[in-house]
Amino acid sequence: MKSMRQSPTDPAFVQNPYAFYEEARPHGPLVWWKEYGMPAALSQDLVQALFKDRRFGREVPAELAQPHAAHLDPFYTIEAHSMLELEPPRHTRLRSLVLRAFTTRQIQAMRDDIHALCHDLIDAFPKGPFDLIPAYAAPLPVAIICRLLGFPEAMGEQLLLWSNDMVAMYQARRTREIEDRAAQASTEFADFVRSYIDQRRANPSDDLLTQLIAAEEDGEKLSTDELVTTCILLLNAGHEATVHSLGNGVKTLLEHQTPIEAYAPDRIDRTVEEILRYDPPLHMFTRHAYEPVEIAGHQFKRGDQVALLLGAANRDPLAYEDAQSFDTTRAPLKNAAFGGGLHFCVGAPLARLELQIALPILFERCPNLSLAEAPQYANLYHFHGLDRLLVTS
Secondary structure, three states: OOEEOOOOOOHHHHHOHHHHHHHHHHHOOEEEEOOOOEEEEOOHHHHHHHHHOOOEEOOOOHHHOOOOOHHHHHHHHHHOOOHHHOOOOHHHHHHHHHHHHOOHHHHHOOHHHHHHHHHHHHHOOOOOOEEHHHHHHOHHHHHHHHHHHOOOHHHHHHHHHHHHHHHHHHOOOOOHHHHHHHHHHHHHHHHHHHHHHHHHHHOOOOOHHHHHHHOEEOOEEOOHHHHHHHHHHHHHHHHHHHHHHHHHHHHHHHHOOOOHHHHOOOOHHHHHHHHHHHOOOEOEEEEEEOOOEEEOOEEEOOOOEEEEEHHHHOOOOOOOOOOOOOOOOOOOOOOOOOOOHHHOOOOHHHHHHHHHHHHHHHHHHOOOOEEOOOOEEOOOOOEOOEEEOEEEO
C-alpha cells in the first residue's frame, strides 16, 4: 500500500482537497494516509462496500476503547447515545424509533415553510456585497429544524453557536480551547433540550419532539438521555450538511455560469445531486474493523480504522464519466455525500428538499447574483464548507 503525506490543515489542501485525492488515486483504491495513521479508501466502489460491510462499524471495540479526558465528559455523555456512533442492536432500536417520528410525510409537509422562509430571508438581503452564508445558507436549515422540533426560532442563533462548537470536535484543527468550548456547549445545549422535553411531556404539541417522545417499538421508548442526544444530532448534522451544501452549491453554480434551465422543476433534482457529488459537505467518515479481514490487499486487525474519503469517491473516474467536471445535466447516479449502509444520513431527504427549494428561489429572485470575491473554504476538515460567500445581488 502506498504511503501518502498530506496535512488536513494545510491551506492548499483546505482550498482544494481534490488535488490530493487525484494524486493518491493512481496508487489504488486504498492508500495509507500517514497523518491519520490509517488506510484511506478512495474509490466509489470501495467506499460503498465498506459502508455496507458489517465487519466494520463506528463503535470502537469495547476492549480497545480509551478513556476520554475528564473535561470532555459533557460532550461524550451526549455522544454515548448518538446513532452516528453506535452499531446494532442499539443503533437499530434508536434509528427505528426516530424514523417512526421523522417520516417522509412530515418532511414533505415542510415545503410551504421552506418556500416562505426562503423568500423572507431574501427580502432581508442587504444592499451591496454581503455574505450569503449567514444571510441565507445558515438560517434556513436551523429555522426548519427548530420548526420541526418545536423549538423557538428566536433561539436559532444560539443553537448555531452551540452546534458549531460541538461539531468542531470532529475537525482536524481540534485544540484544547475547541474541546473546552465543545464541553460548555454540550452542557448548555443538553440543558436547553431537556427543559423542552419536560415541557412536551407535560403539554404535548404537534411537533417532532412530541412525536419522538411518543414513538414506541416493542414496548420501548426513547429515554430522556436518548431524546436529548437525538435532538442535538438532528440539529448538528442537519444544519452542518445543508449549510455547506448550499454554500458550496451556490459557489459552484456561479463559477460555472450555470444556465437558468438548471433550476427548472424537471431539472432541479439533477442539479442538486450534481452539487452533492461534485463538492460534498463531508469528506471523511471513519470506521473500525471488528475482525481480521483483508480489504484491497491490506490486512486489518480488530480495532484498526479505515477512512472513507467521500469527496474522493464522488469524483471517481471509474464511477462517473468526466468526474472532475460539474454537469447539471448528468443523469443522477449514487454518490457518497450522505454516507451509506446503516449510517446513511437520516436527514438526507430534508437536506435535499431544502436545496431543491432554496436554489430555484434564490436564482429566480436574484437573477444577477454574482461573486464579489473569490470564495475561500474554512479550515474544517473532515467537513468541507466555505468560510464566507461574498456576493452581490
